[in-house]
Amino acid sequence: VYYLVGVDLGGTKIATALTDTDCQILKYDAVRTEAVRGPEAIIDQMVSEIRRVIEDLPKESVLGIGVACAGLIEPSTGKVLYSPNLDWRDLPLADMIARRLDYPIYVGNDVNMAALGELHYGAGIGKRQIVCVFVGTGIGGGIVIDGHLYEGANGFAGEIGHVTIDWDGPDCPSGNAGCWEGFASGTAMQRRTLAALDRGEPSMLAEMLHGDPSKMRVELIAEAAAKGDALARRIIAETGELLGAGCANLVNILNPERIILGGGVIRGVPELVDMVDAVVRRRALSDAVAGLDVVRARFGREAGVIGAAVLAKLAGKP
Amino acid sequence: VYYLVGVDLGGTKIATALTDTDCQILKYDAVRTEAVRGPEAIIDQMVSEIRRVIEDLPKESVLGIGVACAGLIEPSTGKVLYSPNLDWRDLPLADMIARRLDYPIYVGNDVNMAALGELHYGAGIGKRQIVCVFVGTGIGGGIVIDGHLYEGANGFAGEIGHVTIDWDGPDCPSGNAGCWEGFASGTAMQRRTLAALDRGEPSMLAEMLHGDPSKMRVELIAEAAAKGDALARRIIAETGELLGAGCANLVNILNPERIILGGGVIRGVPELVDMVDAVVRRRALSDAVAGLDVVRARFGREAGVIGAAVLAKLAGKP
Numbered sequence: 158v159y160y161l162v163g164v165d166l167g168g169t170k171i172a173t174a175l176t177d178t179d180c181q182i183l184k185y186d187a188v189r190t191e192a193v194r195g196p197e198a199i200i201d202q203m204v205s206e207i208r209r210v211i212e213d214l215p216k217e218s219v220l221g222i223g224v225a226c227a228g229l230i231e232p233s234t235g236k237v238l239y240s241p242n243l244d245w246r247d248l249p250l251a252d253m254i255a256r257r258l259d260y261p262i263y264v265g266n267d268v269n270m271a272a273l274g275e276l277h278y279g280a281g282i283g284k285r286q287i288v289c290v291f292v293g294t295g296i297g298g299g300i301v302i303d304g305h306l307y308e309g310a311n312g313f314a315g316e317i318g319h320v321t322i323d324w325d326g327p328d329c330p331s332g333n334a335g336c337w338e339g340f341a342s343g344t345a346m347q348r349r350t351l352a353a354l355d356r357g358e359p360s361m362l363a364e365m366l367h368g369d370p371s372k373m374r375v376e377l378i379a380e381a382a383a384k385g386d387a388l389a390r391r392i393i394a395e396t397g398e399l400l401g402a403g404c405a406n407l408v409n410i411l412n413p414e415r416i417i418l419g420g421g422v423i424r425g426v427p428e429l430v431d432m433v434d435a436v437v438r439r440r441a442l443s444d445a446v447a448g449l450d451v452v453r454a455r456f457g458r459e460a461g462v463i464g465a466a467v468l469a470k471l472a473g474k475p
Numbered sequence: 476v477y478y479l480v481g482v483d484l485g486g487t488k489i490a491t492a493l494t495d496t497d498c499q500i501l502k503y504d505a506v507r508t509e510a511v512r513g514p515e516a517i518i519d520q521m522v523s524e525i526r527r528v529i530e531d532l533p534k535e536s537v538l539g540i541g542v543a544c545a546g547l548i549e550p551s552t553g554k555v556l557y558s559p560n561l562d563w564r565d566l567p568l569a570d571m572i573a574r575r576l577d578y579p580i581y582v583g584n585d586v587n588m589a590a591l592g593e594l595h596y597g598a599g600i601g602k603r604q605i606v607c608v609f610v611g612t613g614i615g616g617g618i619v620i621d622g623h624l625y626e627g628a629n630g631f632a633g634e635i636g637h638v639t640i641d642w643d644g645p646d647c648p649s650g651n652a653g654c655w656e657g658f659a660s661g662t663a664m665q666r667r668t669l670a671a672l673d674r675g676e677p678s679m680l681a682e683m684l685h686g687d688p689s690k691m692r693v694e695l696i697a698e699a700a701a702k703g704d705a706l707a708r709r710i711i712a713e714t715g716e717l718l719g720a721g722c723a724n725l726v727n728i729l730n731p732e733r734i735i736l737g738g739g740v741i742r743g744v745p746e747l748v749d750m751v752d753a754v755v756r757r758r759a760l761s762d763a764v765a766g767l768d769v770v771r772a773r774f775g776r777e778a779g780v781i782g783a784a785v786l787a788k789l790a791g792k793p
Binding site: 229238239285286298300302303307308309310311312313314315316317319320321322323324325331332333334335340398399402403405406407409410411412413414439440441442443444445447448449 | 547556557603604616618620621625626627628629630631632633634635637638639640641642643649650651652653658716717720721723724725727728729730731732757758759760761762763765766767
């Protein structure tokens with residue numbers, strides 16, 4: 158029997174899974190990232206998590222370890238070029254893990270890994286041209302071309318959150334202006350809701366927050382909408398339109414067979430999937446949408462560890 | 476010695492070329508499309524043009540005939556699904572030509588064919604990830620992934636002119652709103668210039684038009700700009716910004732090695748290439764632009780016939 162290990166390394170959480178060779182999770186563990194202690198300490202923490210899930214397994218039964226890491230990763234070397242969440246720059250992550258653990262180590266961008274998981278074991282099975290759109294604090298993308306994850310000329314393809322949908326709009330730290338994620342991410346939903354409350358728009362959300370704006374969450378907006386709150390409903394409808402506008406752009410450029418929507422905002426407000434589908438059908442070219450469907454991602458929070466295990470599986474193949 | 480034939484079939488012109496097997500033009504001929512006479516007459520016209528360029532060649536020396544056609548083409552069948560320029564719908568173009576001419580016939584979208592020509596014999600030689608952006612009356616695109624033209628799930632990829640850069644902007648016949656080509660095409664440049672003249676902005680263009688707004692051309696704007704006309708310069712600078720904003724979107728999505736800019740507007744205002752380069756470097760993610768260059772297309776009006784010959788060459792290969 159053989160096994161794979163998938164790790165999802167983020168700024169707040171390190172999740173580690175042991176999987177079988179079909180990337181099904183057998184063991185799972187998550188700990189808080191001790192981000193303030195710097196890279197060496199975080200890597201030690203991650204390595205002890207990995208050791209925990211593989212503890213009593215014969216060495217040769219573990220085929221490889223995949224790590225999904227937030228940020229810009231150089232896929233060929235497993236180097237973290239820049240990770241804002243971890244505050245890392247030019248860190249040879251794969252090498253640093255390999256110094257501590259004698260297994261094949263592979264590192265990929267966390268969003269790309271989530272797309273890889275959907276492609277091989279999730280909502281993308283059997284499809285060859287896919288765009289995965291993960292909506293959370295930002296918007297990340299994974300592009301599948303001819304059945305393979307497309308990484309671009311040097312590994313940075315799929316930064317779909319930084320597509321402008323308002324060329325003269327507000328500046329984004331990315332260098333661009335009017336970025337899609339500034340309009341349609343969970344962060345944008347929360348910001349727009351709080352701004353409406355500040356303007357005095359009536360909403361049960363004012364009470365639900367108990368006077369603490371930092372308690373604003375997408376789940377709370379969804380809860381208020383379910384109870385008929387007009388502001389919450391309007392914010393969700395606007396988000397559907399804005400998400401759909403950005404997805405229509407991807408359809409007109411890439412003509413995919415399927416759009417897979419995932420991430421915390423979609424989990425919190427699943428009806429966004431149908432809203433996006435309707436907007437894409439209205440805005441994108443009719444011939445390009447004729448063969449398209451818009452579906453929800455199969456995997457939730459576990460998407461990263463599963464995708465990382467898929468990376469290790471694919472990379473380990475001759 | 477072997478030959479190829481490339482045809483560029485547009486709403487106003489049918490251009491036909493005989494090329495060698497390196498797709499170099501040996502003979503070239505162009506006639507006005509007799510568009511009012513309907514598809515059978517146009518195809519007859521095209522076939523007599525093809526016969527003219529291959530007249531005295533031994534049959535077996537002509538390896539194939541490629542046709543670049545404006546509109547939505549189904550690449551696998553050579554069917555024209557929709558061509559607004561020719562006012563055709565669901566026309567089996569490849570079959571209709573094959574009934575008249577006993578050679579292998581291949582049909583592709585004209586913009587994709589121009590990209591194919593650049594990839595194999597033009598500004599894209601040696602590059603594997605390319606985005607071609609052709610700016611004329613609209614904006615068309617050709618996407619090259621891993622050294623091959625990417626056509627999407629059913630042949631409609633690359634409709635980059637219909638990416639919204641203003642999600643709440645003016646409606647476009649495509650179904651989308653705020654489409655890039657509505658801001659940054661030659662048509663948009665002419666429209667904005669005429670609107671400024673209407674508002675009474677001082678410009679030598681008012682005189683250059685001799686009172687006839689239908690004489691407005693991108694070349695005229697370029698001429699006025701070269702003479703220091705403030706309005707013409709502003710229109711060109713704005714177009715550089717708008718073209719660059721849309722190209723930055725493509726860079727953040729696709730992370731290409733090279734952007735190739737072509738089409739009538741780029742031929743008329745070549746300084747747009749440097750302007751777009753600067754805007755892309757400012758707006759797109761710095762890691763994605765690190766390995767990118769922005770260059771001018773090699774081919775001009777002949778791009779279609781050359782690309783069509785390339786299609787015939789590639790398709791004819793075992």
